[in-house]
Amino acid sequence: MSHQDGSTIFEHLVTKGMDLSYRMKSHWNKHGEKQESGEKLDYEATKDETYNLFQAAYFIDEELVQPIPINEPSEHGHGDEFIRRLEEAQTPLYPGCESYTKLSAIVDLYGLKGKSGLSSKHFNELLDSAVSIKSFLKIFDMGYEKIHACVNDCCLFRKKYEELDYCPTCGASRWKINKRSKEIRKGVPVKVLRYFPIIPRFKRMFRSSQMAKDLRWHFDNKSTDGKMRHPVDSLAWDLVNDKWPSFAADPHNLRLGLATDGFNPFSILSSKYSCWPVMLVNYNLPPMLCMKKDNIMLTLLIPGPKQPGNDIDIYLQPLVDDLQLLWENGVEAYDAFSKSTFNLKTMLMWTINDFPAYGNLAGCSTKGRKACPICGKIHIIEGGDKKRKRNNNENDGDDDEDEDDTSDIDNQNELTRWKKRSIFFSLPYWKELVLRHNLDVMHIEKNICESIISTMLHSGKSKDGINARKDLEDIGIRKDLHPEQRGSRLYLPPAPHTFSRSEKKRFCKRIYDFKGPDGYCSNIGNCITLEDCKIMRLKSHDYHVLMQQLLAIAIRGLLPKEPRKAIIRLSRFFNRLCQRAIDREKLLDLENEIIETLCQLERFIPPSFFDIMIPIDSNDHSKTLRWLAYGPKKSALSCKGYIINGLRFHTKDVDRETQNSGVTYDAITMCRASAKDTAQVAHLDSYYGILTDIILLDYHLFYVLLFKCHWANKGNGVKEEDGFTLVNL
Structure with missing residues (x-):
C-alpha cells in the first residue's frame, strides 16, 4: 500500500478533479471490488444531470411523484430501455476520453451541424450516423410536426382537410406539379409548415429543478419602488391579476409574448424569399433569463417564398389551438422543484412586432388612406396634378368644410380599415386585455x-x-x-x-x-x-x-x-x-x-x-x-366684450356705466440693481393695465383669448400710499 502526501492528494482531488467517466457504480473496479454479474443501477447513485435528462424523457408525471427503483420494471415497460440508454449516454466517447460522453458528443455535433448549415446528406457522409443520431434525439421529444399548406395560403391540410389532395378554397393542388409534364408528384407537398409543439416543451421545462425554480421568479420579485424592470411591474400585468385572480394565484402559470418577422434564410440580398419564424417569450423568468436566446422558443416556421401577409392567421392555427387548450383546461405537469404535479395554464399577454407585421397580426390597415392605427386617417393634399400625403394634424385652416365632409365619410366607413378579425380573438381572454400589440x-x-x-x-x-x-x-x-x-x-x-x-x-x-x-x-x-x-x-x-x-x-x-x-x-x-x-x-x-x-x-x-x-x-x-x-388661422376675431372664468370684461371704449376694463397680472421678473449688476434676482411683480382690445385666435380645435392692454408705467405709474396701490393710467 502506498501513501501520498497532502499536496499530492490535493492536486489529485481538487486541482485535477474526479474523472467524469469514473462516477457510476459499475466503474468502481480499480481497487479490488468484485463486480457482480447483471448488477443493476441504483436510483440514488445515478441521479445526476444525465439521469434527470433521460428521466424527463422516459417517465410520466405519476412515476416522477412516486419514483420506483429502475432495476424493477415499471408498468409502462420502459425500465430496461431506460437503463440501456442511460449507460450508452454515460459511456466515454472512446476508451480514455475525458472530455466527451456519447450524449454530449451527439449534442455538440448536432449543434455544429445546425450552426454551420450542413445538410443531412453531407453530415451522414462525414459520420455515417445521421439517422442514428436523429433516432437518439427523438426520445427527448425535440422534433416538429410537418403540416402541409396550400400554395396560396388558403388553408392547412389538417383536421377535416387532412385527407384532401386539393385546396377546398382555391382548388390548388396539395402536391408539387412538374412544370413541363404537368405530372402531379403525389407525396411531395408544395408548401410545408413546421410546428414545434409547445405543450411537451413547457412540461419538460418544469422537469428541470433549476428551471422550475426560475419559472417561479415572477411571483415573489415584483418591484416595490414603483419602477419597471420586468413586465411583472407593468400595468397590463396588474390588470390581468385583477381580472383573473385564480390564474394569477398559481406561480406555475406561464405568461407569454409572441414575436414574428420575416427574414431571408439564404443571406442573399437579391433573393426575395421571405421566411417567417414565430417565437414565444416566457415572462415568468427573471430579466436576465427571459430574453436569452436559449429561452426564446421557436414555435412555427412559416415557409416562403413570399410573406404570408394577412393570411398569417392560417399558419397560426396549430399554435392558437394549443394556447386555447392551455387556457381553458390546462395540462398536468410535474414540478421537479416542489416534487409535485400541478395543472399548467398559460396566457398570451401580447405580440411584439414591427409596424407592417402589426397590421398582419391585428388585422388593421397600416398604409394608404387609413394608416393610423389610432384614428385610421391620413389626409391627402391636392397639389397640381399629383397627390401628396401628410398627417391629418397637418391640415390647413382654410379647408374646414372639406375636413368636415372627409371626417363624416371616415366615420361612416370606420370598419373599412379592418381587413379581418384576428385569430387571437378566438382566445377567450384576448378581448379583455388592455394591451394586445407592441411595436418593436x-x-x-x-x-x-x-x-x-x-x-x-x-x-x-x-x-x-x-x-x-x-x-x-x-x-x-x-x-x-x-x-x-x-x-x-x-x-x-x-x-x-x-x-x-x-x-x-x-x-x-x-x-x-x-x-x-x-x-x-x-x-x-x-x-x-x-x-x-x-x-x-x-x-x-x-x-x-x-x-x-x-x-x-x-x-x-x-x-x-x-x-x-x-x-x-x-x-x-x-x-x-x-x-x-x-x-x-x-x-x-x-x-x-x-x-x-x-x-x-x-x-x-x-x-x-x-x-x-x-x-x-x-x-x-x-x-x-x-x-x-x-399656429392659428390667418384671420382673428376682435371683440368688445367677453366672459371668461365667470367674469365679464369690456374694452375701455365701450364706456358703459358699469363695466370691468381693469386688468392686473402677477409675473416673475428677473431684476438687477443696475446695468452693470450681473447678479440677477427673481422677483414677483404686479402689472396693471386697462383693456383696449379683445382678440380671439382660432386654433381649429379650440380658441385662445388675448387681452390687449394699455399698461401703467412701472416706474412712476404705480405707487403705494397709505396702504393703497395707486395706478396712473
Missing part, C-alpha cells in the same frame, strides 16, 4: 434615425425634396423654403435642418472615426463613404446605437441651435425610454416631453418627415400642443 422600439428607432440622417445629408431616404417643399407652399408656411423657378431649373433654398457641404464631411468623419467597445455595435465606419458623404447598409442595432448615443454628439456645432436642440431631445427620449429601470410615474412626463420635442421639430423639418412611425400621442393634451405649434 428598435424598428422605430431605425426608421426615425434613418430619416433624420438622410434628411440632414440630403441623400437616400431624405424627407426634404421637391414634393416636400411643394407641401410647404400648399399649406402656406415657411415661405423662405418654397421652391423657386430659376430659368428651366427648380431651386430649393437651403434649410436649417440640412448640412452644408463642409458640415456633411465633418459629420461623416466623426462617425467614421468612432471606435466602440467590443460587442457594442458593428464597425459603422464600413458603412460610410467619406467621398460621397453617404451612410448605407446599417443594421437596426447600429441605428439603435446612433439614435441613443452617437447622433447627439456627432451633430454638435453643425446645425443651428434650435433644430440641433430638438434632435438631441429626441435622442434623449429614446435613451430614457430604453433604460433597464423605468419609473412608471415619470412616463407621463416623458410623454409630454416627446410632444413638445415634436412640436420643436415641426418648426424646422418638413411635414413629410412626420409619417406613421413618429411616436405621436393622440390624447387631448397632445392635440392641444400640436395645434399650438401649427
